[in-house]
Amino acid sequence: GENVEQHPSTLSVQEGDSAVIKCTYSDSASNYFPWYKQELGKRPQLIIDIRSNVGEKKDQRIAVTLNKTAKHFSLHITETQPEDSAVYFCAASINTGGFKTIFGAGTRLFVKA
Amino acid sequence: GAVVSQHPSRVICKSGTSVKIECRSLDFQATTMFWYRQFPKQSLMLMATSNEGSKATYEQGVEKDKFLINHASLTLSTLTVTSAHPEDSSFYICSARSRDRAEETQYFGPGTRLLVL
Numbered sequence: 289g290e291n292v293e294q295h296p297s298t299l300s301v302q303e304g305d306s307a308v309i310k311c312t313y314s315d316s317a318s319n320y321f322p323w324y325k326q327e328l329g330k331r332p333q334l335i336i337d338i339r340s341n342v343g344e345k346k347d348q349r350i351a352v353t354l355n356k357t358a359k360h361f362s363l364h365i366t367e368t369q370p371e372d373s374a375v376y377f378c379a380a381s382i383n384t385g386g387f388k389t390i391f392g393a394g395t396r397l398f399v400k401a
Numbered sequence: 402g403a404v405v406s407q408h409p410s411r412v413i414c415k416s417g418t419s420v421k422i423e424c425r426s427l428d429f430q431a432t433t434m435f436w437y438r439q440f441p442k443q444s445l446m447l448m449a450t451s452n453e454g455s456k457a458t459y460e461q462g463v464e465k466d467k468f469l470i471n472h473a474s475l476t477l478s479t480l481t482v483t484s485a486h487p488e489d490s491s492f493y494i495c496s497a498r499s500r501d502r503a504e505e506t507q508y509f510g511p512g513t514r515l516l517v518l
Contacts, residue, residue: 289461330511331509332445332494332509334506377445386458387433387450388447389507391444396442
């Protein structure tokens with residue numbers, strides 16, 4: 289089955305710096321890659337997603353890149369702010385014989401003011 | 402945006418009792434709902450996929466007789482933890498896929514924190 293690996297597990301940056309989180313997936317049939325932000329005790333919130341027919345997508349300070357050949361995708365947050373501090377999960381979705389989403393282990397991002 | 406609710410938000414029960422958790426899509430019809438379990442500081446582990454009108458599909462290692470899932474309508478799925486034990490204590494989160502919106506997007510409920518004494 290699909291396996292998603294995420295690095296780093298913890299990331300600490302200074303306010304205003306950029307943060308990069310990387311993920312790899314194992315199943316080449318995965319075709320949808322969402323990123324979620326989860327604050328303590330709250331539900332995961334979709335922040336950006338990318339489909340397999342696109343290599344890059346940007347939404348204000350957030351961008352995601354996808355390399356299908358290498359089976360890895362990354363989240364880039366620029367000009368980080370303290371309110372960006374949270375746990376970020378990457379995920380890979382596959383839709384063969386039923387839709388399924390597998391999550392990475394998560395990255396705890398700390399943005400220091 | 403699409404809203405998913407869960408009830409209860411937290412529950413404390415004695416060992417051996419059963420607990421039912423409800424997941425509702427409030428403003429859309431959900432063809433599929435998913436149940437996840439999350440331990441502290443860990444990722445979301447998919448437990449099962451629930452399709453309206455059919456049996457749930459369980460992930461490997463998840464006991465279907467322990468975690469009963471019923472998807473009674475396009476807006477409601479329930480997870481019943483039967484004969485709960487302390488090791489079942491966890492954060493349970495559901496999500497739903499909308500029939501009407503972008504096919505892949507999942508919308509998460511707020512989660513249910515279960516503590517079994």
